[in-house]
Amino acid sequence: MTKFMRRALETPKELAWLAAKAALDSAEMKLDQIDGAVLGSAPDAFDGMHMKGEYLADGCGGWRKPYLRCYVGGGTGVYAVAQGWFQVASGLFDTALVVCEEKMSTCQPHPQAAFISIFDPFTEQPLKPNLLWIFALEQNRYMQTHHITLEEIARVSVKNKRNALGHPSAQLGAEITVKDVLASEVMAWPVHRLMVSPTSDGAAAVVLAAGDVARRLTSKPVWIQGVGWCLDTAYWTNRDLYYPEYVEKAAWMAYRMAGVKEPRREINIAEPYDPFAYKELHHLEGLQLAPKGQAPKLLADGVFDRDGDLPVTPSGGLLGVGNPIAAAGTMKICELFWQLRGEAGRRQVPGKPERGVAQAWGDLMQVGTVVVVGTSEPKH
Template identity: 60%
Template sequence: MRANVHVKDRVAIVGAGLTLFARRLLETPQELAWEAASRALDSAGLTLRDIDCVVIGSAVDAFDGVHMKGEYLADGAGGFSKPVIRVAVGGGTGVMVPITAWWHAASGLCKTVLAVGEEKMSHAYPHPQGVFAYIWHPILERPLGPNLIWIFALEMAKYMHECRVSKEDIALVSVKNKRNALDNPHAQAPANITVEDVLKSETLVWPVQLLDISPVSDGAAALVLARESVARKITDTPVWVEGVGFALDSSFWYNRDLSYPRYVEQAARMAYKMAGIERPWKEIDVAEPHDPFDYKELHNLEGLMLARRCEAPKLLREGYFERSGELPVSPSGGLLGMGNPIAASGVMKTAELFWQLRYEAGARQVKKSLHKAVANSWGDLMQAGTVIVLSR
């Protein structure tokens, strides 16, 4: 089984760059985009003149209190006088950025694409939570006074109940990812913590506790993608985009079983089919699933078919997902360790896989041999799945 779409050109990632991820950065959104994009270009030995098209990702306009966030970011993202598009699918935006960049190049439209994800969550006071209120239905949900964490708590509780998973098991994700982040100089929340620490942290909306959640963050991440003929000239070690997939479920999130993210599976099946992967649990060597909350990593691993339904917690307990394990998961430190500037976070995860597959991840480098990798972003009202499969 191979591609289910007509691909004119094979596409590779040839450069990547990140800013620091932090609670509040001095830089403006444009400056963050520029810093990340400049680094990605430098790493590929290119300048902006070499770029044909620009893809921008930013999830939520209301974080900045501006409209037209794409246009607002375009100068910083290198979009001046170039074809520019901005994509936004909530938390799914991060991986949607390289996906969109991929089809710009795979279609033959652009030889090179600069792909930039940026989010600055610190503008809204007293807390970006207030702005998150706008994700709720204004008539059916907002009158109940919900906090954004409610929806995660309801999903996490359903997953725990359905799969008979304990809080201790889930807390191990936070422990692992924050520890992995100790090796990441861009990280906001690296730490050596224990399961006990997670269980003792403030309970916000049971079962969600403070250390179950990735911190809100400012930051940007960028990638350079190029069609094969160009990529081969830029580098001897291009990282190929083998498959992409994305799917959106209904916004009536309380009309369906939340114990399993079927939209992630749909997106994953699309990407694996394109990549010619039939047994992802055997073929994928390293993964960066979306982990805005610790249980989400397990949920996404199951949706990505890297574990059977309800099996991810057991594998985690056995050390399967450690950096030294059978299937290293979130070697970057994930969002729990890195911080979660929403649209930048999925670009960061893709960048991490790029570095891992090139053996350039330094102290974070997975030691076993790597061929294929998968990243996903998840978003909106338990709705959006975006998946990218890479290979070396």
């Protein structure tokens, strides 16, 4: 993966190339060993480049290959890995290169304005909504339903930004306190500035291979054990936002495939999507890794620390490493890869984790995408 940064000198295509080449180099492979390529990238509006899938193809190693772009909003970065997995698991290809790229800085003065067109043109756009609204509305509903405090939410920012200090790609690693978070500017109550991930430029990539090919490449392959995804209705004001049912459905799809019956016992490490601090807790509950409303307590008890019972977001997440939308989801898959191989350096969680889950989320509180990876070959 590339560094995640507020504004990169490199073009989107160059960022994709840097990440793709790094993934190939680390697997000691050449592009001609890749059968098909998959791109994940968020709305064209950020780049101002229509057909950006086609524009980015060269950077993704897609030259004269079966290549496609996939997109499910913020859920894209984890979904793209599932998309690559279909191609290999179906037997169609031996290898696939999955690249996720985002360059948000192109949209001036701030990419936020590009988000207005995700809202319904009749019932929502005339009210001039921004993206903070929906997060703030959801966080407020979540807090009210379970009597969660702002201090409990702020702990996510503290943990993730601290974890990110060990990540060489990180944009916003920092040692901060709960007090700092609560003293930061209120953007859209109850969301404070330090509870929000930054806008970023960056790219991340992974190489997928069929089992026999992977075994020839390395004695320590990391296996995709299960994939799942689910979309709820875009009528987001007709749902109770306190709980992401679509994440639960996506998670069970992936767990069933992976043979996971008791997620809290069988998942050793989790990388849930954390574009906003409360989202990590919300998603841990959707992922069945905490009972409804209990994730804040487990966080406060240290369960989710890097050396806790269930390390959560040891990468530093979107809050710490950064949030180039699709690339951020793939960064989480990269983290699990390094963690499960014992190669995460300063970020390494203790105890030789054997199985992890990565999850991304997106659109109008609507999409859950989940990938379960592990050190043992799945039976399916």
